[in-house]
Amino acid sequence: MNRDFGFRIASNLIAEANDRLLPALEDDAAALAASFERRGVLRRFQGGLDEITERIAAFSMAVPSWGLGTGGTRFGRFPGPGERENVFQKLVDAATVHQLAGGAPAVSLHLPWDRTGDPLELKEYAAALGLAFDAMNSNTFQDQPGQKLSYKFGSLAHTDPAVREQAIEHNLEVMSFGQAIGSRALTIWIGDGADYPGQVHLRRSLDRVIESMARVYAKLPRGWRLLTEHKPYEPAFYYTVVQDWGTSLRICQELGPHAFALVDLGHHLPGTNVEAVVARLIGAGRLGGFHLNDSKYGDDDLTAGSIKPYQLFLVFNELVDAATDPQVDKQTYAPAFMIDQSHNTKDPIEALIGTVEEARRAYAKALLVDREALDSFQDANDVVAAEMELKSAYETDVRPLLGLARWKRGAAIDPVGVFRRSGYRREKGRERKGGASLSSRPT
Numbered sequence: 001m002n003r004d005f006g007f008r009i010a011s012n013l014i015a016e017a018n019d020r021l022l023p024a025l026e027d028d029a030a031a032l033a034a035s036f037e038r039r040g041v042l043r044r045f046q047g048g049l050d051e052i053t054e055r056i057a058a059f060s061m062a063v064p065s066w067g068l069g070t071g072g073t074r075f076g077r078f079p080g081p082g083e084r085e086n087v088f089q090k091l092v093d094a095a096t097v098h099q100l101a102g103g104a105p106a107v108s109l110h111l112p113w114d115r116t117g118d119p120l121e122l123k124e125y126a127a128a129l130g131l132a133f134d135a136m137n138s139n140t141f142q143d144q145p146g147q148k149l150s151y152k153f154g155s156l157a158h159t160d161p162a163v164r165e166q167a168i169e170h171n172l173e174v175m176s177f178g179q180a181i182g183s184r185a186l187t188i189w190i191g192d193g194a195d196y197p198g199q200v201h202l203r204r205s206l207d208r209v210i211e212s213m214a215r216v217y218a219k220l221p222r223g224w225r226l227l228t229e230h231k232p233y234e235p236a237f238y239y240t241v242v243q244d245w246g247t248s249l250r251i252c253q254e255l256g257p258h259a260f261a262l263v264d265l266g267h268h269l270p271g272t273n274v275e276a277v278v279a280r281l282i283g284a285g286r287l288g289g290f291h292l293n294d295s296k297y298g299d300d301d302l303t304a305g306s307i308k309p310y311q312l313f314l315v316f317n318e319l320v321d322a323a324t325d326p327q328v329d330k331q332t333y334a335p336a337f338m339i340d341q342s343h344n345t346k347d348p349i350e351a352l353i354g355t356v357e358e359a360r361r362a363y364a365k366a367l368l369v370d371r372e373a374l375d376s377f378q379d380a381n382d383v384v385a386a387e388m389e390l391k392s393a394y395e396t397d398v399r400p401l402l403g404l405a406r407w408k409r410g411a412a413i414d415p416v417g418v419f420r421r422s423g424y425r426r427e428k429g430r431e432r433k434g435g436a437s438l439s440s441r442p443t
């Protein structure tokens with residue numbers, strides 16, 4: 001059994017740094033508690049600040065295996081020293097994100113990129129690192145070496161039934177790998193579409209996707225969910241078959257009750273009201289989860305909250321609202337939170353720590369919204385008071401709460417600071433063979 005994790009950050013390094021930072025953090029928390037008292041926030045949290053920080057600490061997400069190395073564009077890729085070279089090393093890096101940031105005790109794998117001979121060995125290795133697995137991801141958007149048929153003109157929507165069959169088989173294999181490692185969901189994102197008008201029949205291409213996905217859905221293991229992820233463009237530049245949430249919703253409704261829509265925050269055209277997309281999917285009982293990230297233009301895969309933090313807050317506002325609304329069916333409302341980013345210039349571990357922090361920040365602020373007050377302002381059409389209720393929560397500096405949530409779970413009050421001081425990259429650069437090389441390797 002492969003149990004060699006190589007260098008790990010010593011827990012006393014975190015504890016010592018926390019001891020230094022705790023007094024100031026407690027001062028800031030006391031000031032925040034006093035302000036909450038004045039604003040009446042604590043009337044809604046009988047357990048005081050402790051209750052809020054517990055709820056933040058309980059909010060977690062999965063790290064994407066493909067986000068642990070430096071990403072790139074078609075113009076190049078600039079990996080740093082000490083980067084992972086295989087799925088086991090990805091797990092060690094993911095465990096480091098969780099160790100420092102808290103809130104990321106799971107990993108989402110992508111096959112065939114993460115395929116290993118023995119999935120059980122992978123499961124045990126992850127468990128020894130304190131990690132579990134969230135949704136599995138299939139890949140029929142690239143050709144793999146030795147693959148029989150090409151996906152150049154599509155996969156689940158291909159005009160050739162043999163190509164569709166190959167893509168279906170791949171998804172089934174991904175599910176059985178996922179079953180072996182304890183995953184309970186399969187996310188399907190396909191790049192199928194067209195670059196030019198006329199290239200593809202718009203209606204029939206979706207019919208073929210639904211037919212192919214139904215074959216995968218028919219084999220969904222008990223307790224599993226099938227998540228369908230939409231994206232408006234790229235790699236197809238004129239038309240994408242599963243291009244928006246409406247298409248995802250139609251797929252779900254055709255497949256059955258265990259199919260849900262996955263919202264990748266970056267997969268919307270500029271100006272799209274993403275929180276309304278989320279609300280619609282909740283309303284239809286089909287919100288399956290998220291790929292957290294941010295974007296300025298398109299699918300830029302930047303750190304969550306780095307460009308549109310207010311939008312991220314408004315998305316979480318919908319989620320907290322749904323979680324507390326008795327009219328929302330809690331059998332179906334159980335979104336999975338996964339990160340999906342590409343780190344071209346940031347250190348991937350630091351970027352992922354940043355996203356855990358940003359998602360929790362948005363969640364913490366959404367918890368502060370007085371829902372009863374907001375409801376009454378909406379009922380009275382008091383536009384200004386309603387907006388001010390949201391803004392007042394959004395503008396609250398919740399950093400002390402986030403710090404305490406990490407500290408309570410033994411994670412670092414200053415995760416990036418500890419990461420940098422630990423010498424992690426230097427050590428991994430020594431351990432991992434081509435770690436410090438400047439060669440541009442594909443992920």
Ligand code: PSV
Pocket residue numbers: 066137189229231264291299340
């Ligand atoms: C596609 O852009 C995507 O968002 C899908 O989630 C893929 O699985 C992932 O990125 C990695 O390519």
Ligand code: MN
Pocket residue numbers: 189229264291340
């Ligand atoms: Mn995605």
